[in-house]
Amino acid sequence: MLRSVIAGVDGSAESLAAAEWAAREAVRRGRPLRLVHAWGRSPHPPASVSARTARRAEAGRVLRAAVARAERACPGLRLLETQVQGPAVTALCRLAQDADLLVLGRSGRRGVGGLLVGSVARGVIDHTRCPVVLVRAGEGAAEEGAGRPGVGERPSERGPGREVVLGIDLGDPCDEVIGFAFDAARSRGCGLRAVHGWRDPSPLVLGPGEIGLLEDPRREEAEWSGFLTALLKVWRETYPDVPVVESVRKGNVAPRLLSAARGAALLVVGHRLSGRPRTGSVTHAVMQHADCPVALVPHFRSLARIGSWGPVGPCPSRSGRGTVT
Structure with missing residues (x-):
């Protein structure tokens, strides 16, 4: 089975930026992009079928928004959608075992220490052996500078990009x-x-x-x-x-x-x-x-x-x- 690049999405601006960044990275690597949304189990599960249906509908909306963002960035990219019920950290770590790379939004809140990395991102980083990339809102489109690579086209063919820092x-x-x-x-x-x-x-x-x-x-x-x-x-x-x-x-x-x-x-x-x-x-x-x-x-x-x-x-x-x- 062809290994994929995974992006965890939750509907936030950061996760949509992560989906776009991951799409570009999947093109570079010649891999499919798997978009994953996990909706956790509540301590008070929905009492009715309609409530469970609403949760699934919301999960589908989140995935559709991420698919649209990725397709705009890289038309023709092979996309896979995965909807998982359960804790996001557990689901992402399990799927990352067979992935090239895991991309997440660097979501957080403002506090005394500045921008805090989200709990899902921290949990995944602490428990996976897969490389993890954290992306902020606005970084998905800005990384390349000019032009959008299509499938089969290397970013280097559009001119040099900004440097990588190690x-x-x-x-x-x-x-x-x-x-x-x-x-x-x-x-x-x-x-x-x-x-x-x-x-x-x-x-x-x-x-x-x-x-x-x-x-x-x-x-x-x-x-x-x-x-x-x-x-x-x-x-x-x-x-x-x-x-x-x-x-x-x-x-x-x-x-x-x-x-x-x-x-x-x-x-x-x-x-x-x-x-x-x-x-x-x-x-x-x-x-x-x-x-x-x-x-x-x-x-x-x-x-x-x-x-x-x-x-x-x-x-x-x-x-x-x-x-x-």
């Missing part, structure tokens, strides 16, 4: 996350910006040969830059048509990622799976505040954390990394 943790680089970002850039015909940031660790956790790095910031930045260049060498060779810009700078990682991703086509970060729901501080920040679509790519922590030596050479320090998970 948040990379050089202390624990992950092939799944890096590969996802390079694939996204190549399919869009645009460049990739790899961003790494770090903070100084406590001298108590450093070895004798590493303490000198704290006394020479330029040397420290050069070491990190060299490590990033070495790490990306094989990826540049695999994707020679993707221009890459490397950005390494000391400081808080989240603000730098948010700044780099302003106006980007996509921001890609890792989401570490550890056997229990866990979202790192940097990932949490970009989920909340990034003004472009955010892709969260799940991965497991490496069995051997990179210490003084990484897979391609010496790593500047063993602690104080800007973890993008």
Whole structure:
């Protein structure tokens, strides 16, 4: 069975934007788009047949609106509709087991902490091993900039798009996350910006040969830059048509990622799976505040954390990394 791109829809402006974004992504991947609407079981189920019929009718209306949005974006795209009775998180996680990608609206509310990611999105992210993309209202049509790709037409044939930004943790680089970002850039015909940031660790956790790095910031930045260049060498060779810009700078990682991703086509970060729901501080920040679509790519922590030596050479320090998970 051909794997699909899935978009969860609930009738909100965010979910309609997600349906449009997912339609464009399905075209890039040569996959069908499956639109899913789940209407949960109420603690007080409808007492009459007419009430249950009304719920199903509302679910059908939500799906029809999403179908119309997707078809306007990508005429001729193969569309599948799925209506599920039950908790949305459970239904989406089950369907995502056989999907390439799951796309959701980044719905939420305004509060003390700013825009909060919706409960369904958070629940799915915490419990699925499928890459998840979060989209805000207005991001579905805006991502490509100009023109709408049709079925069989690559976005790169309409000119270059905005760049893809990759948040990379050089202390624990992950092939799944890096590969996802390079694939996204190549399919869009645009460049990739790899961003790494770090903070100084406590001298108590450093070895004798590493303490000198704290006394020479330029040397420290050069070491990190060299490590990033070495790490990306094989990826540049695999994707020679993707221009890459490397950005390494000391400081808080989240603000730098948010700044780099302003106006980007996509921001890609890792989401570490550890056997229990866990979202790192940097990932949490970009989920909340990034003004472009955010892709969260799940991965497991490496069995051997990179210490003084990484897979391609010496790593500047063993602690104080800007973890993008």
